[in-house]
Amino acid sequence: MKNEKQGKFITLEGIEGVGKTSNLRFIKELLESSGHDCVVTREPGGTNLGEALRGLLLSHSDENMSADAELLMMFAARAEHLSKVILPAIDNGQTVLCDRFTEATYAYQGGGRRLDVDKISELEDWVQGDLRPNLTIILDAPVEVGRARASSRSEPDRIEKEQDDFFQRVRKAYIELAEHYPDRICLVDASKELAEVQHQIHERLGEYDILTTID
Ligand code: T5A
Secondary structure: OOOOOOOOEEEEEOOOOOOHHHHHHHHHHHHHHOOOOEEEEEOOOOOHHHHHHHHHHHOOOOOOOOHHHHHHHHHHHHHHHHHHHHHHHHHOOOEEEEEOOHHHHHHHHHHHOOOOHHHHHHHHHHHHOOOOOOEEEEEEOOHHHHHHHHOOOOOOOOOOOOOHHHHHHHHHHHHHHHHHOOOOEEEEEOOOOHHHHHHHHHHHHHHOOOOOOOO
């Protein structure tokens, strides 16, 4: 049976290594303590097809992929994710918490790859219709901070192999998104220690009225 109340859609963004994965569980716990029934998912990915596309997109190979092919694969994965996971959960009154979404496309393919933002916007409208996240939290930190944190892990994937100037453009595009859409996108200073970052996240969730208790 369809729930009368639509669930919320919350996304977490930022350059590599800023702490998205580290903070997802924290956000989920905050939401659940306010009565949200959460679905945690990620992009690219979240479905069988999406995860297969993720494997191709992030493969460790150095082979060049055209920027347009990369953009279209991001949206192909997103179309599948919306139809199989995100929209059914929202319609069911669940809160979807997604590690990256379309703001990543604006930042990486628009900012990083310098693709035409109007093309991204057309794909966004086509694939999502009117759907936009209720809140996007961008974890912001200097590129060298993210790099240093991410380097403690596995071998860099195809996108992580990009140079610092690519990630500077990605970061700049994220900051501009927060400036353009302050009603639904906010920044958190992720260069601070984890407890302080989580304090800021908690504050933002309150400010954007996400933690209103659900009966
Ligand atoms: N992509 C994605 C596009 O190009 N276009 C798109 O449309 C979409 C959807 C996905 C890739 O795909 C691209 C972007 C990406 O390149 P991913 O796995 O989602 O890849 O993204 P990554 O950025 O690679 O994820 P990471 O795992 O690298 O980064 P996280 O999740 O931000 O960082 P996390 O939590 O793993 O933390 C890294 C390390 O830092 C420590 C953690 O303990 C960990 O060791 N840490 C801190 N240390 C000190 N202080 C803090 N505040 C800390 N927070 C975390």
